[in-house]
Amino acid sequence: MSEEPLVNPEVAAMVGDWRGYVEAKLGFRNHWYPVRFSKELDEGAIEVIQLLGERLLLKRIDGKVYAMRDRCLHRGVPLSRKPDCYTKDTITCWYHGYTYRFQTGELVNILAVPDSRLCGRRKIVTYPCEEAKGLIFVFLGDEDKVHELKKDVPPGFLDEDLMVLGKHRVVESNWRMGAENGFDTLHIFIHKDSTLRHFREFNFPLGHTPLPGAVTRVEDEDGPKGVEDDFSKHHPVWDGEIDGQVVIRGPKLDKVKGTSASVGTSIWLPGVLKVNSFPMPGITQFEWYVPLDEKRHLYVQTLGQVCTTEQERVDFANKFETHWKPHGLDGFNGDDIWAREVTEPFYADDYGWVDEMLCEPDTTILEWRRLASDHGRGIQTKQDLR
Known part of the structure; x- marks a missing residue:
């Protein structure tokens, strides 16, 4: 099934040399965006944000900010609905116990199925973060093109x-x-x-x-x-x-x-x-x-x-x-x-x-x-x- 376009194709075809801009209704990927001020995210705190249509989780761990997509791989529920963090650098899905590491997005455990072959083999999407001039920036795009x-x-x-x-x-x-x-x-x-x-x-x-x-x-x-x-x-x-x-x-x-x-x-x-x-x-x-x-x-x-x-x-x-x-x-x-x-x-x-x-x-x-x-x-x- 083809993807439904965000922009009316007829309009996109009529605007000529700025078609890409009109098609970027949700913005441009592979760019840095400021999402919060640094002072708004304390150590250990989690912030739920939206960026280019994606829901993300921010967390500061040992002073550094990490960004992870707010969606469990198992059944697609938002982790933020009830953020269970049993250790400082992981978050566990409240629904079935899937547990992910913030720094890498790696599925490190399923608390109810600790021997699952999925552990260590799957990851939630994560995005790089940087802080500059008191702002938290997130690079939303492909990690190998930062x-x-x-x-x-x-x-x-x-x-x-x-x-x-x-x-x-x-x-x-x-x-x-x-x-x-x-x-x-x-x-x-x-x-x-x-x-x-x-x-x-x-x-x-x-x-x-x-x-x-x-x-x-x-x-x-x-x-x-x-x-x-x-x-x-x-x-x-x-x-x-x-x-x-x-x-x-x-x-x-x-x-x-x-x-x-x-x-x-x-x-x-x-x-x-x-x-x-x-x-x-x-x-x-x-x-x-x-x-x-x-x-x-x-x-x-x-x-x-x-x-x-x-x-x-x-x-x-x-x-x-x-x-x-x-x-x-x-x-x-x-x-x-x-x-x-x-x-x-x-x-x-x-x-x-x-x-x-x-x-x-x-x-x-x-x-x-x-x-x-x-x-x-x-x-x-x-x-x-x-």
């Missing part, structure tokens, strides 16, 4: 002195609605009333269109693959007119200061945005759109600042809690969240990809779709969930 983490995070994220703080939450939309919302130059319009203006001066046009040379690909063999958008090469629109009458103006404080995030934005596989000089110069926002299933993504929001002294770390942490989290990650990005959730129904049946009517600034989105189709290391399918 790539370095540096190839799946934006440039600068792993810099030694960069301190990273953040939060995560579930958004009720496909991950691609998140990625395109973040990299969409025209969506700046919805942020025109942001409360962040109480804490920094913004030049915020109503919209801005990339000029030739603004949007470029980064495709170095040994680094991450992404698309960069240089805001200094944009044409901004400051006044909104209807029938020749100005009905709204974007805050314009000083031409020399340029627009918001004066350097620009970039987006990187497998789906992570980098915003320079935001929410203020000296801080960089990194945000991931992690596929949970076909209709939800985990929005991992982080801010990074170079801190070389303990006092700088304390000051950044304090400002994060009092300013940047409530007015940036919650307030400013709150606009983004509801925009994604409202957009989701239009694309849910797949026909939105051909019925949409994009305009000139959307060249950024189209370049991202093409790059993702060209360099995604594998499309998650329903077959991968079995």
Whole structure:
């Protein structure tokens, strides 16, 4: 029996050179994804997560995090329904006693059938984990094709002195609605009333269109693959007119200061945005759109600042809690969240990809779709969930 496609084949055939992106409704396999903050998983604790449609168990053993598929090989029940851990590095299925080692996924025993010939010969799927900058990353894919983490995070994220703080939450939309919302130059319009203006001066046009040379690909063999958008090469629109009458103006404080995030934005596989000089110069926002299933993504929001002294770390942490989290990650990005959730129904049946009517600034989105189709290391399918 052939596998049922995730995406309408008729739609996939119509979108041309970004077909792979449209087919990646559940995301791209063989990439690293952040799933939790390190501080959220204590020694010996188990966390149940979902990633690209798969249910996984995370456990920290002797300081290291391991990820195992949450499904017993015997009858397919979720181990998490009643996680019995009689030793620190094993989990026993509550139903029939099948016992697996977290580090390898190996079936080490069946408590009611200790002499079974299956023991030592079968394994549950496990996935590599790494921790960096206070985040737990899982590489969901084929173990013999594990790539370095540096190839799946934006440039600068792993810099030694960069301190990273953040939060995560579930958004009720496909991950691609998140990625395109973040990299969409025209969506700046919805942020025109942001409360962040109480804490920094913004030049915020109503919209801005990339000029030739603004949007470029980064495709170095040994680094991450992404698309960069240089805001200094944009044409901004400051006044909104209807029938020749100005009905709204974007805050314009000083031409020399340029627009918001004066350097620009970039987006990187497998789906992570980098915003320079935001929410203020000296801080960089990194945000991931992690596929949970076909209709939800985990929005991992982080801010990074170079801190070389303990006092700088304390000051950044304090400002994060009092300013940047409530007015940036919650307030400013709150606009983004509801925009994604409202957009989701239009694309849910797949026909939105051909019925949409994009305009000139959307060249950024189209370049991202093409790059993702060209360099995604594998499309998650329903077959991968079995």
